[in-house]
Amino acid sequence: MKRMLILLAFLAPVVVNAEPASQIAWTPDVLNRVKNGNLNKGKELAESCKSCHGDKGQGMKEETRDDEILPAIPAIAGQLATYTYKQLRDYFNGSRSHDQMTGVAKGLTEQDAADLAVWFSSLPAQGNKSSSQNLSRAEKMVEQGDGKRILPPCFVCHGGKGQGEKQD
Numbered sequence: 001m002k003r004m005l006i007l008l009a010f011l012a013p014v015v016v017n018a019e020p021a022s023q024i025a026w027t028p029d030v031l032n033r034v035k036n037g038n039l040n041k042g043k044e045l046a047e048s049c050k051s052c053h054g055d056k057g058q059g060m061k062e063e064t065r066d067d068e069i070l071p072a073i074p075a076i077a078g079q080l081a082t083y084t085y086k087q088l089r090d091y092f093n094g095s096r097s098h099d100q101m102t103g104v105a106k107g108l109t110e111q112d113a114a115d116l117a118v119w120f121s122s123l124p125a126q127g128n129k130s131s132s133q134n135l136s137r138a139e140k141m142v143e144q145g146d147g148k149r150i151l152p153p154c155f156v157c158h159g160g161k162g163q164g165e166k167q168d
Contacts, residue, residue: 022086022089022090022095023089023090023093023095024085024086024089024090026082030110031082033110033111033114034081034082034085034114034117034118035081036114037081037111037114037115037116037117037118037119038111038115038118039115039118039119039122041112041115042115042116042117042118042119042120042122043119045108045112045115045116045119046116046119046120048104049076049104049116052073052100053073053074053075053076054073054075054126056077056123056124056126057075057076057077057078057120057123057126058075058077058126059072059073059074059075059076059126060072060073075125075126076120077120077123077124077125077126078120078121078123078124078125078126079120079121079125080121080164081114081117081118081120081121082117083117084113084116084117084120084121085113085114085117088105088108088113088116088117089105089110089113091104091105091106092105092106092108092113141153141154142154142155142158142162143155
């Protein structure tokens with residue numbers, strides 16, 4: 001009982017200050033918008049994404065150029081359309097912050113975000129290769145989570161093979 005009270009006292013400030021991870025309301029209209037995104041329009045819009053995310057959505061590894069560290073840019077090819085849509089809308093509404101991506105997202109309508117998301121989901125995944133050290137850390141996260149950050153194992157939500165749940 002005493003342990004439970006200590007745990008509740010520890011977690012109470014976290015819960016009180018918790019905010020939703022996203023402002024997206026997954027209504028049937030939003031899901032239909034993403035599901036029925038226009039591939040051709042998405043391909044057209046994606047032209048402006050190439051300079052950072054690569055011509056096939058493969059992303060870029062971190063590199064150093066002229067003593068400046070250029071951060072890694074995520075691979076988005078093959079990503080779930082709902083995930084990409086959510087990220088774009090989170091940048092738009094301020095739930096997620098990144099100078100360049102926030103500016104990009106502010107210039108997109110909800111339909112533009114859906115079209116882009118559908119386009120990138122249609123591409124074959126191109127991800128960067130992981131080192132064995134990063135892979136073992138990732139496997140540990142999938143199987144055990146991270147107690148220090150109060151994160152459950154990934155498989156709890158995403159399944160044992162990362163398949164996630166199908167969106168209707």
